[in-house]
Amino acid sequence: MEILSLVMFALVCIVLLCGYPVAYALAGTSLLFAGIGVLFDVFDMAYLHALPNRIYGIMTNPTLLAVPLFIFMGVTLEKSQVAEKLLAAMAQLFGRFRAGMAVSVVLVGMLMAASTGIVGATVVTMGLMSLPVMLKKGYSPQLATGTICATGTLGQIIPPSIALVLLGDVISNAYQQSQLDLGIFSPESVSVGDLFMGAILPGMLLVVGYLLYILFLAFKSSSQLPSKDTHRSAQVGSSSLFNALFAPLFLILIVLGTILTGYATPTEASGVGACGALLIAVMNKQLSFKRLQEICLSTLTSTSMVFMILIGAAVFSLVFRGFGGEELINDVFEQLPGGKWSAILLVMLVIFLLGFILDFIEITFVVVPLVAPVLLAMDINPVWLGIMIAINLQTSFLTPPFGFALFYLRGVAPESVKTVAIYRGVLPYILIQLTVLVMLAIWPELATWLPQQLSQ
Template sequence: MEFMPLILFAVVCVVLLAGYPVALSLAGVALLFAGIGVWTGQLESAFLHALPSRLYGIMTNQTLLAVPLFVFMGVMLEKSRIAERLLTAMAQLFGRFHGGLALSVILVGMLLAASTGIVGATVVTMGLLSLPTMLKRGYSPAFATGSICATGTLGQIIPPSIALVLLGDVLSSAYQQAQLNMGIFSPESVSVGDLFVGAMVPGLLLVTLYIGYVLLISVLRPQDAGDVEKDTPEHASLSGLLKALLPPLVLMVVVLGSILAGYATPTEAAGVGAFGAMLLAAIQGSLNWQRLREVCQSTTHVTAMVFLILIGASIFSLVFRGLGGETLIEELFEQLPGGVWMAMLVVMLVIFLLGFILDFIEITFVVVPLVAPVLLTMGVDPIWLGIMIAVNLQTSFLTPPFGFALFYLRGVAPASVPTTAIYRGVIPFIVMQLLLLISLAIWPELVTWLPNLVYGD
């Protein structure tokens, strides 16, 4: 029964593929294996006594309060049609150029990534708002859909991101566990703010790659980049752009600036963002009781899903460790040729493949707690590890045939757009994301430089 932890992991994957709810599958399978482990003597029943304290720790975790607040902020900005006004103003400004609409989609998506943080919501919103117009203006279906899908996944890496909030909490626990494994007792930990700062340079690099690709296509294949819109009043476009751009931009600067300057924790900044989103909606006349009710219902739905998965994943990871899973992973990594680099390569490959069938929330709560303590014990930088995982998960959202972003866009795209066009369109963006991932592996300073500059080495 030495490989019982791996059997547990395999059974969980099979149950999830069968379509059962993620949280209940994690908890149910783990408790079943816990009973088998106690019966066979491989798991001590006293080990399960830590479960209540774990669940209590989840309920009292101040960092995780940022999740419902950031979700509320993003949903409020989405429901109040701020994104629609911004995209319209951008399209008027850049519509006089080939590829102008695609460029507008990327720039607006970059701003939305700092507010919604949910890939599905961003892809669906951008698909409904921009795809019909892009097709009408003569954009090739592949180029249009690829731009929208890739832009929608920016919420995974550009802060403040819900994915980074969850990763920060998981990596903090993993870092403390790694220190205990090495016999080090230190109050130091990994904060969500560290990941936010570390993600800024990679996020901006990825946006720059996207913009460069759009400009390149506009020059080399202008027939794929749409027609040029003429007779657009320049002054009206600039005025409309400023009115649409300034409110959300000020909100993003306040939220991120308060974190980077050390005036607020991510949780406190999330509260400011949620209040600011309500204020913007009220100023623009988009806030009423019906809309507030819809936003609260959506926020509650997403938050309940996240925390239920977190509880199920906590039960799973506790049983996995009790069965000796962490020791087994450590032994497997130590036997790999190439040391820590081969271990990182294996982990990145596993996360990439699991991204086909699992959402980033399940991977963050299930896989990362199992492998992160071992990698951190081997000397991997925790901030670099977190950003590498975030970029990897972002790539898996686009990879055919199971990328979630592809399914989101397929659900709102016109029937005239073939699925194969969506698959073709995302391939260049997948290549760019993989190039970024390789660059971060070769030059970790792209991630660690800014945190060292802000917080000191």
């Protein structure tokens, strides 16, 4: 009977590759296998009787309320031309340096990641704004596209990331489940704020790594950079730079600051962020009734997709457990040589490969709930595990030939930019991300130190 759980998982992947909507693929395939299991008396319908409670729990989960609010904040900032002003100011500020435009793209991408938390939006926005300018200045297509793709994926790890909000909720539930499996009844849990705090140092390490790579190319006079910056007109003034930076930086500090200091939950801070984004749009004179309609419709579409996938994943999880899939995973992990490190390596490899065909939402709702309770029962820190998964997915989204970030940029890049150039451009950044991932494996304190300090 347990083998049916693996067959169901494989069939779900095949259905997704055929292009069917994720939520319906998960729920439909699971219900089909449940019906077959009932017909042959190998599945207990009591598992599906728990589905109404699961859906009610999703509807009343206060943590998940942060998802539509953070999406609203990100979409509002995207449409209020915040990124355009930031990039123009940064490009003029660093225009005197040989690698000034590339450095500007990394810094603006970092701020956009912290403002929107949406990978696709950041890659597309930066691709439309900065790629034509970088190519015109003389940057090689490889360096220009690689830098934009890499900085766009920072939205996966730099808080307030939508991925971290969803991961935080799933990891928290998995942690509580693992404690119950061990016979420990503890009210303590893992919050989204813990993951936000744990992601700050790794996120900054990635940004520093990107900047060091670009500066290394400038130092060794690489042909990928222009011989000199041709954009020297209209040097930026302090007032222009202040006006471009102040509003988004202030909003980021307010949202993250209230979470990290414990004055607000992520859900409460997301409400503040949504209101602040509207104020920024009003200040930039970019908020009309038509644009507000577009923002609300985009938020509704994205939020509906997330919650439909979550419901489909709940059906899949119940049927998977009904066929004994959870016990099968537990047995496989226990029999692996090397203990928990072999289990972690296997899970990271599977998640990395699934990142080629599934978005982070599907992986977070489908794969993580299956493997996280088993891993956490092996005395693995939940914050460290969440950050490792997030960076692993970020690397997967950047890896050729199926990385989502590559497809996003390919859709907005000029035809003169070859796909091979995009693939070559991201390779150094993939090595940087893998280096940070290895550093996290060697020094878990990079993810756990800050949450521990702020919790004291």
